[in-house]
Amino acid sequence: MVYCSRCARYFVNEHALEQHQDDSSQHNICHDCDKDFATYHGLKQHWINARRHHYCQDCDEHFDDEDELEAHYEDSHFYCEPCNKLFDSAHGLHAHNRQSHHYCPDCRRLFQNANNLQHHLRSTLHAGSTVPCPGKKCKKIFVSGAALILHLESGTCPSRITREQVNRVAAKYDKQHVITNPARMIAYGESGAGQSVTTWATERAWNGDRYECFLCHREYRTLAALNQHLASPAHEEKMYRCPRGYSGCGADEQCNIRRFNSKVQDYLGDLTSNMKRLRL
Known part of the structure; x- marks a missing residue:
């Protein structure tokens, strides 16, 4: 005889006891962990909390591993992977992402940090390209003056503009030395003339x-x-510096604030506008 302590009943053998446990609502067994719960709710909480189980409680479905479970969440639910949370609707997930993550609400994309998000928001996808290259035979349009200057400095412009020519324009028009270091501009002079x-x-x-x-x-x-x-x-010679007067650090070409600070972007826009007056 075998005894079921929860139900206070005897059974003729182990097989009869197992049959009783399978049929009775008083027994809710996790066979993988060999645990018996008094209620089905208790068993479900075990599946949810135990790391060895990969269980979707909304669908009451088990999966072989964590990857399969996450794939199911992404395909069938409104799932926030970084937080490992499910939401009842797309609106709920959208509101959560806006409050908790570096998130583009228009594209509904998550980004790892604020810099990546800001770079995305300043891309042509959102900001649009409004700064044309003044070089001859070049039809490219850029999202900012800084992007145009990087293009010109790279030497890939069809107009064959070089970094030296960009330096000359900067030396000529940066009268207040916002982005140029006057101590390192001897070769170009105040007018931008000189020899390299x-x-x-x-x-x-x-x-x-x-x-x-x-x-x-x-x-x-x-x-x-x-x-x-x-x-x-x-x-x-490093003739450019991060502008202190525009919330910069003053370092010589060592940080990227001039690409992201709006005031510096405006200044670079004025500088590149002056390039259009030259025969580039």
Whole structure:
């Protein structure tokens, strides 16, 4: 004879006891964990809370692993993955994301941090492109003056504008030295005129294994690659600074506030407008 203490009943053998437990509402068994609960609610709470179970309580459905459960949540429910929460409606999830996350309500996208969100909001998707390139044969339009300047400095503009030409325009029109360091603008002068120094390497840069930059000692496989490095802004005098007067830090070309601060964006817009007056 075997005894069921919860029901205070005897059974002739183990098989009869198991049959009783399966049929009785007094027994709600998790066979994976070998636990018996007095109510079905208690069993469900166990499935919800126990890490070994991957259970959707809304659908009363089990899944093989956490990935399958999350995929089910995303496909069939209004699910916030970072918070691991389900919502009754799309509106509820939308309101939660607006209050709790770095979230674009128009695109309904989450971002890892505030900077990523702001970068997205300033993209062409939201801000639109309103700053045309003044270079000849270039039809590109940019979202900001800073983006245009990066384009011009890169040397990829069809007009063949170089960083040196951008520096000359900055030196000419930045009369108040908002973004330029006057102590480092001797080569360009207040009018933007002046001559720049071009540096290049010859076969003498070969050190027996690679072509070596005599300024920073970086090594390159080809002489052309070394000269491309020397022609880049890598070793140019850093004539730009983060503007203190516009909530900047004053550092020389070390932070990105000029790309994001609205006042600095306006200033760069005025600067790039002046470029249109030149024959670029």
